[in-house]
Amino acid sequence: MTALPDYNAMSDAEFRRTVRTFVETNYPDIPRYSLSRLHWDEVKPWYMVLSEHGWICPTWPREHGGMGLNAGKHLILIEEFERFGAARVNDIGPVMLGPLLLKHGTEAQKAHFLPRILSGEDVWAQGYSEPGAGSDLAAVRCEAVLDGEEWVINGQKTWCTLGMDANWIFILARTDKTVKKQAGISFLLVPMDAQGVTIRNIENLELEAEFCEVFFNDVRVPADHIVGRVNDGWSVAKALLGHERVFIGAPRLSAAALSRLKRIAQRAGAWDDPVFRDRYVALQCDVLDLSDLFETYVDRLRDGREIGADVAMLKIFQSELYQRISELMIQVAAEDAGLRHAPEGDRQLHAAATYLSARPTTIFGGSTEIMRNVLAKAVLELPS
Amino acid sequence: MDGSMNEDWQENARMIVESARAVVPADGALDRVRKARFDGAGFDRAVMQQAAELGWPLMWIGEEAGGLGLGLRETCALMEVLGRGLVPEPVLSTMMAGALLQEALPETVMTGEAVILTAWQDVTGALDWQGGAKGDLLIGTKVNLRGAVEADLFAIVTDAGLAVVPRSAEGLTIETAETLDGGTMDRLHMTGVAADFLPCARVEAVLQDATLAHSAYLLGLADRALEITLDYLRVRKQFDRPIGSFQSLQHRATEMKIQLELTRAAIAATARRFDTGADAATRAAGAARCKLRAAELAMLVAREAVQMHGAMGITDEADIGLFVRKAMTEANLFGSPRQQRRMLATRLDQEEAA
Numbered sequence: 001m002t003a004l005p006d007y008n009a010m011s012d013a014e015f016r017r018t019v020r021t022f023v024e025t026n027y028p029d030i031p032r033y034s035l036s037r038l039h040w041d042e043v044k045p046w047y048m049v050l051s052e053h054g055w056i057c058p059t060w061p062r063e064h065g066g067m068g069l070n071a072g073k074h075l076i077l078i079e080e081f082e083r084f085g086a087a088r089v090n091d092i093g094p095v096m097l098g099p100l101l102l103k104h105g106t107e108a109q110k111a112h113f114l115p116r117i118l119s120g121e122d123v124w125a126q127g128y129s130e131p132g133a134g135s136d137l138a139a140v141r142c143e144a145v146l147d148g149e150e151w152v153i154n155g156q157k158t159w160c161t162l163g164m165d166a167n168w169i170f171i172l173a174r175t176d177k178t179v180k181k182q183a184g185i186s187f188l189l190v191p192m193d194a195q196g197v198t199i200r201n202i203e204n205l206e207l208e209a210e211f212c213e214v215f216f217n218d219v220r221v222p223a224d225h226i227v228g229r230v231n232d233g234w235s236v237a238k239a240l241l242g243h244e245r246v247f248i249g250a251p252r253l254s255a256a257a258l259s260r261l262k263r264i265a266q267r268a269g270a271w272d273d274p275v276f277r278d279r280y281v282a283l284q285c286d287v288l289d290l291s292d293l294f295e296t297y298v299d300r301l302r303d304g305r306e307i308g309a310d311v312a313m314l315k316i317f318q319s320e321l322y323q324r325i326s327e328l329m330i331q332v333a334a335e336d337a338g339l340r341h342a343p344e345g346d347r348q349l350h351a352a353a354t355y356l357s358a359r360p361t362t363i364f365g366g367s368t369e370i371m372r373n374v375l376a377k378a379v380l381e382l383p384s
Numbered sequence: 385m386d387g388s389m390n391e392d393w394q395e396n397a398r399m400i401v402e403s404a405r406a407v408v409p410a411d412g413a414l415d416r417v418r419k420a421r422f423d424g425a426g427f428d429r430a431v432m433q434q435a436a437e438l439g440w441p442l443m444w445i446g447e448e449a450g451g452l453g454l455g456l457r458e459t460c461a462l463m464e465v466l467g468r469g470l471v472p473e474p475v476l477s478t479m480m481a482g483a484l485l486q487e488a489l490p491e492t493v494m495t496g497e498a499v500i501l502t503a504w505q506d507v508t509g510a511l512d513w514q515g516g517a518k519g520d521l522l523i524g525t526k527v528n529l530r531g532a533v534e535a536d537l538f539a540i541v542t543d544a545g546l547a548v549v550p551r552s553a554e555g556l557t558i559e560t561a562e563t564l565d566g567g568t569m570d571r572l573h574m575t576g577v578a579a580d581f582l583p584c585a586r587v588e589a590v591l592q593d594a595t596l597a598h599s600a601y602l603l604g605l606a607d608r609a610l611e612i613t614l615d616y617l618r619v620r621k622q623f624d625r626p627i628g629s630f631q632s633l634q635h636r637a638t639e640m641k642i643q644l645e646l647t648r649a650a651i652a653a654t655a656r657r658f659d660t661g662a663d664a665a666t667r668a669a670g671a672a673r674c675k676l677r678a679a680e681l682a683m684l685v686a687r688e689a690v691q692m693h694g695a696m697g698i699t700d701e702a703d704i705g706l707f708v709r710k711a712m713t714e715a716n717l718f719g720s721p722r723q724q725r726r727m728l729a730t731r732l733d734q735e736e737a738a
Contacts (some may be wrong), residue, residue, distance in 0.1 A: 281725050281732070282676075285673045285676055292653035373635075376631075380637055382614065382617055383625075383629045384629055
């Protein structure tokens with residue numbers, strides 16, 4: 001692979017054209033505009049194309065094999081991929097673990113794991129949540145005990161998105177039960193093929209196995225499979241990149257859903273109904289106003305300004321808006337809303353698919369209720 | 385837009401906001417606003433004099449015509465401050481007159497001797513402005529002027545052009561009605577007022593500017609009302625705890641904050657588009673969208689503020705009530721949310737065709 005050009009030096013328009021050409025030229029023969037996540041066996045060709053061109057880790061520094069994109073250019077890349085309908089790859093390695101290792105990993109960890117993410121050799125899963133530790137994540141009970149030169153892990157993780165596709169998982173494990181719960185957690189790396197690891201798939205409301213549970217029964221990993229110091233896992237895990245916290249509130253999901261709503265309404269003969277239009281234009285204004293708010297955060301990223309706790313407003317509003325759009329879809333679809341399969345085999349026209357795929361957005365990545373708690377205290381300075 | 389222009393507008397906005405301190409007390413005191421209620425037109429001519437001295441009626445008059453030639457970003461910054469202070473004076477209406485009349489704005493308005501109001505709206509509940517002219521006479525009605533009983537001049541908008549007439553003009557009568565905020569909402573009845581019509585091609589554009597500017601007033605109003613309410617949530621104790629520690633109130637407060645920031649972002653982005661040359665369709669949709677959001681915001685914050693103030697919220701002595709009454713009076717000017725949605729819904733077919 002030859003050295004990549006300095007994409008940040010390009011004009012936005014030039015970079016946009018570059019991305020557009022790239023995706024149109026290189027996208028493999030796999031589904032586009034999929035409403036649900038594709039599994040590794042389906043999406044791997046796209047991952048490998050991105051890998052071969054050095055495009056799989058857009059935000060990593062160039063010296064570590066990334067594209068080194070700044071926030072503005074990264075947003076353009078995302079927008080163009082979504083405009084084309086490119087499938088989302090298994091991106092927990094590129095998006096979450098890579099940046100974590102770059103910040104907290106040892107040189108040996110970086111040298112070993114980063115190239116394997118870049119090449120697609122390793123596919124990562126996230127093991128944070130447990131049956132008793134969801135919003136209250138610091139309550140994790142999955143336990144790791146140091147036995148000589150090895151950690152011995154016992155417990156359970158759940159809601160591991162595409163975990164069945166992964167060959168590695170990073171987990172938050174309890175390594176000290178005697179201290180405040182946040183202070184007794186460590187960040188460990190575990191191969192999925194280690195003895196004692198078993199998984200069980202969980203079907204979601206769309207009857208697809210998008211996530212799984214992972215069980216650890218006397219699983220042994222080397223002592224150096226820890227990121228950061230022992231009992232420092234909580235602060236390691238919290239250090240999500242500023243711009244990921246912004247992009248999770250991007251208006252794209254809602255904007256795309258709104259255009260599907262229009263198609264569904266047209267097909268249902270509701271497009272000219274003034275009762276429908278009253279609701280539709282209100283949602284359209286919501287999407288446009290969200291876009292204007294989102295842009296203020298992108299501007300902050302571009303200018304290198306801090307992103308504060310107030311960024312949670314984006315995700316709260318975008319996820320609830322996405323759901324409200326899907327709720328109007330259900331009304332417009334009328335009695336067809338309950339049909340299991342998409343009309344004309346077109347999932348874009350399937351109100352139920354959008355409705356169900358919109359449900360997790362207010363739950364994962366910080367539930368709306370938790371984020372409102374945070375906003376109330378950190379931004380509105382309301383008392384505890 | 386280059387960086388220097390960007391800095392220019394920010395510096396202008398900063399200076400205008402600073403100058404507004406002459407009219408809006410920095411500590412947010414509302415004594416003047418409270419006293420001015422239910423007394424004639426509900427506004428203070430001395431404040432309008434100050435506004436003229438600060439050049440506000442010249443805001444939208446081009447520099448070549450002797451005005452300030454400022455844009456919507458500066459205007460919205462000013463209007464937001466006025467909204468925070470619940471300033472009852474008809475500043476926006478005089479700015480509209482300046483924008484419409486340009487160099488024809490009467491000298492007495494610039495000096496502050498005279499107050500001019502813009503009379504554009506034909507009927508309540510619609511945004512039509514074309515009526516009022518028959519031949520070379522003004523015949524018809526213009527509605528929803530704030531404080532017309534105290535104005536000296538009217539800039540009357542018709543499809544035959546603009547006419548500037550004094551309040552004392554033959555054939556002009558004013559029908560006044562008190563409003564909740566302590567001002568008036570007045571109608572001009574014109575039964576053959578002699579007038580010279582000045583041609584004006586900018587009416588739609590000025591109405592869009594004013595709609596956006598009025599949205600900023602509502603934003604300021606809501607912002608201050610939310611601040612007052614949050615202060616109350618922090619100090620008011622029940623069950624030995626500040627009521628702001630209760631999750632049900634916290635979550636409702638965050639919803640107000642989100643709506644507020646959406647409004648702020650929409651107005652800022654739309655003002656920037658206006659200032660950097662948006663086309664007519666973008667302007668119309670942008671003004672409608674901001675007005676829709678701002679009106680809904682003001683009404684949301686008003687009703688939540690009352691509830692969160694408990695029984696204090698339903699007294700006239702608590703300042704929060706001033707915000708509620710102002711929101712109810714002002715939220716539907718330049719079109720209610722229903723009207724904005726109707727307009728936007730009608731435009732869907734034009735989008736289709738385009």
